[in-house]
Amino acid sequence: MKYDRAFFDAGIDRRGTQSVKWAARGIMEEGMVPLWVADMDFACAQPIVDxxxxxxxxxxxxxxxxxxxxxxxxxxxxxxxxxxxxxxxxxxxxxxxxxxxxxxxxxxxxxxxxxxxxxxxxxxxxxxxxxxxxxxxxxxxxxxxxxxxxxxxxxxxxxxxxxxxxxxxxxxxxxxxxxxxxxxxxxxxxxxxxxxxxxxxxxxxxxxxxxxxxxxxxxxxxxxxxxxxxxxxxxxxxxxxxxxxxxxxxxxxxxxxxxxxxxxxxxxxxxxxxxxxxxxxxxxxCDDWLDGLLQYLQANQEALTGLLSDLLPHAVLTPMEATYLAWVDIRAYDTPNCEVGSRCKKHGVALTDGQFFGMSTGEGFMRINYGCPQGQLLEGVQRFAHAVKEG
Ligand SMILES: Cc1ncc(COP(=O)(O)O)c(C=O)c1O
Known part of the structure; x- marks a missing residue:
């Protein structure tokens, strides 16, 4: 099995599998793009399945x-x-x-x-x-x-x-x-x-x-x-x-x-x-799967950085040194987290509210999980940007 860009681009359909990320009650609804809880939408390496x-x-x-x-x-x-x-x-x-x-x-x-x-x-x-x-x-x-x-x-x-x-x-x-x-x-x-x-x-x-x-x-x-x-x-x-x-x-x-x-x-x-x-x-x-994944995640970082600076130029994306989770400061848009959360839901995207990580230190921040196929990430980020800018 080759763990290349095409493998990770293909992702995996997790609907109907009781996935927390895709079906958590009160958070996810039909048609929403999940960019929240820290697991990834990729098939795992074949030796694990075997x-x-x-x-x-x-x-x-x-x-x-x-x-x-x-x-x-x-x-x-x-x-x-x-x-x-x-x-x-x-x-x-x-x-x-x-x-x-x-x-x-x-x-x-x-x-x-x-x-x-x-x-x-x-x-x-x-x-x-x-x-x-x-x-x-x-x-x-x-x-x-x-x-x-x-x-x-x-x-x-x-x-x-x-x-x-x-x-x-x-x-x-x-x-x-x-x-x-x-x-x-x-x-x-x-x-x-x-x-x-x-x-x-x-x-x-x-x-x-x-x-x-x-x-x-x-x-x-x-x-x-x-x-x-x-x-x-x-x-x-x-x-x-x-x-x-x-x-x-x-x-x-x-x-x-x-x-x-x-x-x-x-x-x-x-x-x-x-x-x-x-x-x-x-x-x-599974080292070959992990090495392929790390390359893919770096490409996702670039795509995320580019799209966020186009769509939300006043947001500050913390430099991504580690994890597959991006930390975004949207305080310039002057909208309380609870309001951003409900707007995100309306626009069909789920991110993690910064306040999950600290009530005061997370206010004005959202976390984006980019461990997913790039198409899903870009769709989710577009929805997020609409939610922040348009209400
Ligand atoms: C820093 C950190 N520790 C622990 C966990 C959860 O690990 P476990 O599922 O093994 O409890 C997470 C999950 O996101 C995490 O980010």
Whole structure:
């Protein structure tokens, strides 16, 4: 199979498949173009489909455990793609990254502790903290004129001085598309180390970083403490989020044991037969699909940039260093987010409201998912522009 432009242009018809992106109640209606939730409208790589068929052919689906082939596949993928050396004992398999985030907050902090996040950021970070009775400390990112975001180290240090115990980092960052540099990450780790604060780093978007930027895994840095937890998955990379499989990675055996115990107690264990088979195949046999995808997404970035500057010249598109999600500032059009949302619905397009990522830091922003065939992206962006300009 050739994973070229024609393959990704063809997309895949997801209607009638209970797809959240295409059929979520209250969000999607017949005929709307979905450019919202972070999954992609492409067929996944053939080895994944074959592995699922093969597993289904053995007609017994009893309790199953993740084995050495599963950890081996992940470890060799991370060595091959990111030059990061990992050992099987570091891995805790679990159903989703969000389950991992919640497990980390519960096991690494106490009720009432402060946890630092950096809004605008993936909404469930905030939920994981406040729904477990911890205190959200938002060291909001700084934004320059071009719409590029950087870390606010002073705000982070203030919270550390006030006793923050944990920070949750998004690396690369959703939604502001930053691939944090080595210098930025090392400065952050040194600061956290000075106050003996712990770090959970969500690296689910690791595989979507565009040249000349490079992805820097936190665990590759000398300043990363043993008890740093990295959360990863093949779900975004290979478009298999519906299988539900993720991994928490930590070099500290006590943290690994604690996370395992917590997951056991909460019944959130990994062992879905199809998730394991699909994820193994993804990590082992699908690099050509991923390389083709990354090229296609870069072409989509160019198309999106061109069309947005033609149709919405006052919008500011944050530079796209990473992920397949674009962050657009439409404050110049002076329309509240809720109004933009309902106009988008009227014009037949669904985007993610910026306020999902932070009530104040997301006001006036929308997120566009460009992980779809280019025709679909351009149609959706045209509808979005009409919605913003014409009401
Ligand atoms: C930063 C980040 N973490 C986690 C997730 C969700 O991962 P999972 O479905 O494994 O919980 C997403 C999905 O968009 C995400 O962007």
């Amino acid at each position: 592995a699922l068929h093969q597993r289904a052919d053995h007609a017994c689906f009893g309790y199953t455990f993740p084995g050495p082939e599963d950890s081996g596949a992940l470890i060799s993928f991370w060595r091959r793609r990111h030059k990061l050396a990992l050992l099987p004992g570091y891995l805790v398999m679990l159903p989703t990254v969000v389950a991992g985030l919640r497990a980390c907050v519960q096991t690494m902090t106490h009720p009432g502790d402060g946890v630092i996040i950096q809004s605008p950021v993936y909404g469930p970070f905030l939920d994981a903290v406040c729904e477990s009775g911890r205190m959200v400390l938002d060291a909001g990112l700084r934004r320059d004129e071009q719409g590029r975001y950087t870390m606010d180290y002073e705000a982070i240090e203030r919270f550390l001085q006030q006793g923050a115990r944990l920070m949750i980092l998004c690396n690369p960052h959703n939604p502001v598309s930053r691939a944090w540099t080595q210098e930025e990450l090392r400065a952050l780790l040194s600061l956290l180390n000075r106050y003996k604060a712990r770090l959970v780093t969500d690296e689910i978007h690791a595989d979507f970083v565009y040249s000349p930027r490079e992805f820097v895994p936190v665990l590759s840095l000398p300043e990363a403490r043993e008890d740093t937890v990295m959360l990863v998955a093949a779900s975004k990379t290979f478009n298999i989020a519906g299988l539900q499989q993720a991994t928490a990675i930590c070099r500290d055996p006590d943290v690994v044991a604690m996370l395992r115990r917590y997951l056991e107690r909460s019944g959130a264990q990994c062992g879905n037969i199809f998730a394991l088979a699909g994820t193994r195949a993804a990590y082992q046999h």
